[in-house]
Amino acid sequence: MSLSALVLHKNDNVATAVRPLESGDSIDVEVADCAVKIVLLQSIPFGHKFALQDIGWGERIIKYGETIGQATASIKKGEHVHIHNVEGLRGRGDRP
Amino acid sequence: MNFMGYRRRNGSVGTRNHVLVFPTVICASSVADMISRAVPGTVSVTHPHGCGHLGEEKEHIIKTMVGFCSHPNVAGVLLVGLGCELITPELIAGEIAKTGQRFEILSIQAEGGTNATVEKGKTLAAGLLEEAAAAGREPVDISELIIGTNCGGSDTLSGLTANPAVGVAADILVTEGGTVLLTETPEMIGAEDALGRRAADEGIEKRIREITSATEVLAKRVGVDMRGSEPSPGNIEGGLTTLEEKSLGAVLKGGTSTVRQVVGYAEKPTEKGLIIMDGPAHDAVSNTGMIAAGAQVIVFTTGRGTPLGAPIAPVIKVSSNSGIYRRMKENIDINAGDILEGKDSIKTIGERIFREIIEVASGKATRAEVLGHNEFAIHSLGLSV
Known part of the structure; x- marks a missing residue:
């Protein structure tokens, strides 16, 4: 069966869509060998991320088990996670 | 665990048994190529270097050429020069002689032109081939194996499938006592914390931060702020949000082991395990640098597809x-895309890549070898006149 999204590390709080996903879809993702179901609150384009849990303002975004940035808004489980609600601690391509 | 390799006189181990026809200067490139074409079984390279280099650049080019020509994958080398160049066959020969490497030298001016040099070169190369044929493979411990990791023509999925899978293979190799090179310093900017935490000591952690800072400074000198330009608009459209995310996905191909050493471009590591080689992110330049540093096999991930090979590894x-994979099957050895079909996990593809590394090290030809890909490029530090 084709996968919908990948989680790279057990500590991650985001998953990456590996096909286009629609708002309202109920997505099965595997986190550390456990199946988790996430209902998407927004459509997620291929290659983009969504939240596996609620993430508060200023909290770290974790992918690969590492910090990839911090939330600039509170993010709900199932929401799209990208430059509109995350900023890098080191750099972000849309601004210096 | 063993692989089948060629044990050289100086104790080093090759995964191939090449006879290399190497021009030490661009002026000898065509002659080297003519000799190599006339003697099937030899391999040659083309490059724009060998003259006009100043200071640090000169030493750097010499180091790379010496590392390449004295590589254990090379049974013998025919060095071809012009006669009035900066980096002569004699200069390179003097260095590689210290490693016990078998060599012959030839200069176009001394031989009296193209045809005379090619004729004599054919005889010398054929002699080296005959000697090389006497070498045989024997079981060698995997701790003698150095693999170089690289990625090029990356896509949204590179950091999700291929790079993590190569990382699994890299971790197995390190656990078994082997060595893994991770390079492409520009792709480490933003991953310093992750790499730094895995450094064997504070000095190595400091070096990791030094090489990424130096790369940022270099970019700023030509007016580019990498923190403001990365990830690129195309990356963002593809789903990458921050520089950290992009870099973490790239460095994953080196695995998750302790970083044992940071070496310069084409510099041979003195430690085993995971080693960082400072260098640019240019595909062929990275490959050449890692091979000159001693890598006997390269593992290369790609999303957009690339035919890239290397002359001696x-x-x-x-x-x-x-x-x-379907469109460029002739160029690809292993498809990590199977992970997305749910057919395989990152772990099982990683284990398959590890088995492939052992088989290739033991003689199995890669797609790039079957097709005859010999791309070669040396990193240029700057000043040549």
Whole structure:
């Protein structure tokens, strides 16, 4: 069966869509060998991320088990996670 | 664990048994190529270097050439020069003689032109081939193996499938006592914390931060702020949000082991395990640097597809998605895109890549070798006149 999204590390709080996903879809993702179901609150384009849990303002975004940035808004489980609600601690391509 | 390699006189181990026809200067490139074409079984390279280099650049080019020509994958080398160049066959020969490497030298001006040099070169190269044929493979412990990791033509999936899978293979190799090179310093900017935490000591952690800072400074000198330009608009459209995310996905191909040493471009590591080699992110330049540093096999991930090979070392190509695997099957050895079909996990593809590394090290030809890909490029530090 084709996968919908990948989680790279057990500590991650985001998953990456590996096909286009629609708002309202109920997505099965595997986190550390456990199946988790996430209902998407927004459509997620291929290659983009969504939240596996609620993430508060200023909290770290974790992918690969590492910090990839911090939330600039509170993010709900199932929401799209990208430059509109995350900023890098080191750099972000849309601004210096 | 063993692989089948060629044990050289100086104790080093090769995964191939090449006779290399190497021009030490661009002026000898065509002659080297003519000799190599006339003597099937030899391999040659083309490059724009060998003259006009100043200071640090000169030493750097010499180091790379010496590392390449004295590589254990090379049974013998025919060095071809012009006669009035800066980096002569004699200069390189003097260095590689210290490693016990078998060599012959030839200069176009001394031989009296193209045809005379090619004729004499054919005889010398054929002699080296005959000597090389006497070498045989024997079981060698995997701790003698150095693999170089690289990625090029990356896509959205590279950091999700191919790179993590190569990382699994890299971790197995390190656990078994082998060595893994991770390079492409520009792709480490933003991953310093992750790499730094895995450094064997504070000095190595400091070096990791030094090489990424130096790369940022270099970019700023030509007016580019990498923190403001990365990830690129195309990356953002593809789903990458921050520089950290992009870099973490790239460095994953080196695995998750302790970083034992940071070496310069084409510099031989003195430690085993995971080693960082400072260098640019240019595909062929990275490959050449890692081979000159001693890598006997390269593992290369790609999302958009690339045919890239190397003249003296096998390059194993791993695709990140099944689409490019189907379109460029002749160029790709392993498809990590199977992970997305739920057929395989990152772990099982990683284990397959590890087995492929052992088989290729033991003689199995890669797609790039079958097709005859010999791309070669040396990193240029700057000043040549």
